[in-house]
Amino acid sequence: MCGISAVLSLGVNPAQSNGEHLPSLNEQLSKSLDLVQHRGPDARGEWASDDGNVYLGHVRLSIVDLSPQANQPFHDSENDVHAIVNGELYNDEYYRKLLGSEYEFHSLSDCEIVLALYKHYGLSFLSHLRGEFALILWDSRRKVFIGARDRYGVKSLYYTIVNNRLLVATEMKCFLPFGWKPKWDVQSLRECGWIFGAGTMFKGVQSVWCISLLLLDVSNKNQVAPGHYIISRNFKPIQEAAYWDVEYPDKRTPELRSEVEMIQGVRTRLMEAIKVRLRADVPLGIYLSGGIDSSAVAGMVAHLVKEEGARLGNDESHLLSRIKCFTVQFDKDSGADESDIAQRTAEWLGIDFHPVPVNENIIVSKFEDTVWHSEMPMPDTNGMGRLAMAEVAKSHGIKVILTGEGSDEHFGGYRELLGDFLLESDPSWPPSPSEKDIAEVAKRLKDTYTTLSIPIDDKGVPKSTHRMLNSTSILNLLAMAGHMPFAKWTDIYAVTTPQTAQAESLDGRVRDAIANRWHPLHTAEYLFTKGFFCNLLLRYLGDNIDMVHHVETRPPFLDHYLTEYVNGLPPSLKIKFSSPDGPLTEKFILREAVHPFVTEEIYTRQKKPYLGPTKFQENGPLHQLVLRLTSRENVDALGFVDWEETQEHVRMAFQEKVPWSLRVAFSVCQFVVLSQRFGVARATA
Structure with a gap:
């Protein structure tokens, strides 16, 4: 729902209250927020401590409580604790009642409970948050700085150190105004650390990605990983740790629950995860594909609105025809289009269907912006489809979208x-x-x-x-x-x-x-x-892309109340074995749980991933874009890529229509875009 940027002075002798650094850092913080202004077009807030050691910046997309009282940063009544939050928290009403006698709430914003929870539970407050979030909290009395990220990494949070200052922000580009000079991390590229762990393709920019507590050298620069937090006490080097991790049962322990009981357990928890995500003071819609995940979300939303009288965002009409869904419509002959199936689902549910045409020209026009905003190379054209969907959703006045991400990762899809x-x-x-x-x-x-x-x-x-x-x-x-x-x-x-x-x-x-x-x-x-999943899919096909057009996406399948239950299910109920010569049914227990809410076509359909087209004509618009981006000058400027081999992949992609070569060519193109827009120095031995 927002963009955040923060600065913390590090060292034995941090700045004193002479105001020496205030003008330049204030200006840098403002420019940092300018780079993610699209994430928060409704309000902006900037705050600095009196001694100039802490700066907090926030741009807001108003979703819950549209009043100015909900603008950030948040401050407690004693002016001791300050916070900026990006995301949505779904249990705020419970904690408002629980903690209302000891904390004075100044707004109805769901995110303000961060302050109340911290003051009540201390550092353990993170375990009480339910939702998708990234946050920064500063306790000025105790000189404690905390940065944290949700359990699955729906919201991004990066950090780096420049001039002995810790910089923390929603997107890496926010570091540029502070003097950050990005360099390629070739070891991370060769070892795929930017895909697997907390690292990125840039030296020293990672997620907080350690399960155990450790002390980081101030020369390192990192990214906050899902379910993790960073903490600095008294301006000392940061520590990082996990507050939550994925867990599974012992494979030898017999399951005592019945199949029917577990199916109902999934159905109940998924329905509840969707229901809490319908809350918003703005219009809400759905991204719908031809798969069971988003179809189940749409079907359960329709059930909640029609049968249980749930409010769909700020719409209290309870009319199914008011539920807007958006579907990417690739060219019919591309082999990647699912819009016909999605339309049949929408018609069966009686909801409002909006196909979003994405042809080769649209892919080309959105290619470079998709890379810049996602900050993550992923060799596919589906990211451009996601960006196009967000643009159309915005044109219909939709600010919140429910999506189907996270199902395959938990149900064996x-x-x-x-x-x-x-x-x-x-x-x-x-x-x-x-x-x-x-x-x-x-x-x-x-x-x-x-x-x-x-x-x-x-x-x-x-x-x-x-x-x-x-x-x-x-x-x-x-x-x-x-x-x-x-x-x-x-x-x-x-x-x-x-x-x-x-x-x-x-x-x-x-x-x-x-x-x-x-x-x-x-x-x-x-x-x-x-x-x-968290490093590529959720960046290239998630929050970073959706927020370009001021659209907040909410994935019910990543609700930890649901996932902790699903993780405890037997593997053989996720992938169903029928006979040695029969098929394996992926996501079996999910299919059974959502069967009443989807069409028979969706219930029986085999999983197909959301992938963009992979075959394009030689000398067409995309081929011309690839040739321009993979020129010898551009590839040599990277320093770590072989130009001759790249050109062979480009030839095979467009002359011989080899999908693998197209993906390799895309990867090189995406790194070229990052190199140019971030101003990355050429990698050398």
């Missing part, structure tokens, strides 16, 4: 998870397949890794890494997503494989759980969720 599901039997659920059945099915389905048209290769991955990951293979796919035509000199940074780097970045307790307690399907879900 990706085809790429099938191989890991078949690594072991599931002793927690007796009807699961035997070892013999698993072997037969695995042999039959060994070619399932074709969804992204990516050649999977784990050559060079040490056996010790396979043992650390209990032979799960999801990282082989994800590592290929970060493949680039690297220049030969970068091989000095390729001693460690991406799979090994990811395995070694995990907390020892997580590695122990992978080796001894978790089923391989749950291991694969964990690795996907903690890396590729």
